Amino acid sequence: MTTTFPRTAPSALGIDARGIARFLDALESTPDVEPHSIVLLRHGQVAAEGWWHPYAADRVHLLYSLSKSFTAAAVGIAVREGLVDLDATALSYFPELDADVTDERSRRIRVRHLLAMASGHREETLDRALASDPSNVVRGFLLLPPDDEPGTVFAYNQPCTYTLGAIVRRVSGGSLVEYLRPRLLEPLGIDDLAWRRDDTGAELGFSGCYAPTSAIAALGQLYLQRGVWNGERILDEEWVAAATRTQVDNPNEANPDWRQGYGFQFWMARHGFRGDGAYGQFCVVLPEQDLVLALTGQSPDMQAVLDAAWQHLLPAVDAPDLDAGADAGLEARLASLGLPPVHGDPLPDLAALGTVPTAGDVQGLDAVAFARDDASWRLAATVDGRELSVPLGEGEWAVESPLAASAAVRPGDGAILVDVRFVETPHLAHLRVDLHARTATAEWQTQPLHDGPLTLRRPAD
Structure with missing residues (x-):
């Protein structure tokens, strides 16, 4: 036994x-x-x-x-x-x-x-x-x-x-x-x-x-x-x-x-x-x-x-x-198991981008912005009027539980691609930011069944 x-x-x-x-x-x-x-x-x-x-x-x-x-x-x-x-x-x-x-x-x-x-x-x-x-x-x-x-x-x-x-x-x-x-x-x-x-x-x-x-x-x-x-x-x-x-x-x-x-x-x-x-x-x-x-x-x-x-x-x-x-x-x-991070060109200086309105199927995600944090960038997302912040890894996953994120510039069109994983759940959100149009779209890889971006985490006891 x-x-x-x-x-x-x-x-x-x-x-x-x-x-x-x-x-x-x-x-x-x-x-x-x-x-x-x-x-x-x-x-x-x-x-x-x-x-x-x-x-x-x-x-x-x-x-x-x-x-x-x-x-x-x-x-x-x-x-x-x-x-x-x-x-x-x-x-x-x-x-x-x-x-x-x-x-x-x-x-x-x-x-x-x-x-x-x-x-x-x-x-x-x-x-x-x-x-x-x-x-x-x-x-x-x-x-x-x-x-x-x-x-x-x-x-x-x-x-x-x-x-x-x-x-x-x-x-x-x-x-x-x-x-x-x-x-x-x-x-x-x-x-x-x-x-x-x-x-x-x-x-x-x-x-x-x-x-x-x-x-x-x-x-x-x-x-x-x-x-x-x-x-x-x-x-x-x-x-x-x-x-x-x-x-x-x-x-x-x-x-x-x-x-x-x-x-x-x-x-x-x-x-x-x-x-x-x-x-x-x-x-x-x-x-x-x-x-x-x-x-x-x-x-x-x-x-x-x-x-x-x-x-x-x-x-x-x-x-x-x-x-x-x-x-x-x-x-x-x-x-050494791992899920692939986002690959592409290095991120540019994003400080002047400002707040970008967001559309897509990630309900409640209203806008995103980028800010410098020591040697790396952070993504700040406005969700139902509240801010969700996550560090961005380049060529790797940056983890700040319950989130992990990776970002790069897509070769060819210069769009910023960000993957955000809610690592206490199955779910992954894809974010694409068009630097020229200053617009962003966000889509789920798999649709959460009863939670959203602010609740895809271990509940409090």
Whole structure:
């Protein structure tokens, strides 16, 4: 029963380092895939880990829907403590809504249905729930009559997970993070985890969790160890078994690793099971190989990430032609990972440029300006009337958390190109400043799902 993650050469764990290197090659060369971090565990030991600069081991990363698996763990612990009953109705935890919720199918939605995304609704209900009751997502959700009997159909549905988080808050009398800290986070050595909250002060549950890659790996290892950590049982073995097997079929999902069935806030896959979040946040657990793969990134093509894992990583496990001599090369490569900065000509004197109005799809970004800071330039962006300031690296990333930026002059037309990474999230913004027209445009590489430039960072506790 693993309690720490000692570092061991891949070959000592039966993994050919060449396969890991080929996996890295695929991540770095596949369109619509951008890796930010990898932690690969086997037998509870680190076979490989690395962060693509400017991302770093000690920095949290927005997990998007991988947050759901942490919410589910809170439910599992509450079940073990006798605070939550899987067969109780969701409505029973909110008796103040009893008179409002009259639809019989809504009244029959059970906790286990919420966990399995099987509330009986055929499609996502978040927008409709918020329209029904903007101040109470649970009420808005339960006021939407299911299309089918709960437990019979799958639909990825954010209010299911939000309601699970609300149930844990209701039975524990505190927040999700407060409940998880002594029961999950501290035992697993997770010392930094924060959660985006809604206007009511409640954690989103279905998204918004910020945690380091090591926390993803630890959660996967806990499930791999069937709920036991350091000799202490945190989750019941029956819970782990139920959470990681198909509870409801989902044959209509487009991608092969998304139509293998759904458990309790975990997806089944062609190999093992996983939690995942938008743009490539992964906790992949492979019980047959005794392996956990934790990944973060900015990858719209998430199926391509899994395809690469199945093509390159799996054959490397217990490979008959394992090459121990490849370990050192992989170690050096993992220590030097990085995302390319902006390349071009050196920046000119920008002091006289002044404030430049900005257009584009980065909402709230009104204007930009440049100022000298010792030996380097800084970008000052006016966002919703507030200033966001970041140093600019030339030929490199300048990091001032939660931002990293790189800039250069594009050869040919003299436009200034600036890339700004929000390094506690997947997201990257591209800025182009036309020196002659004194105009600027800003575009997201990937669109944030529930935050903007001022909130793309670890929330305060």
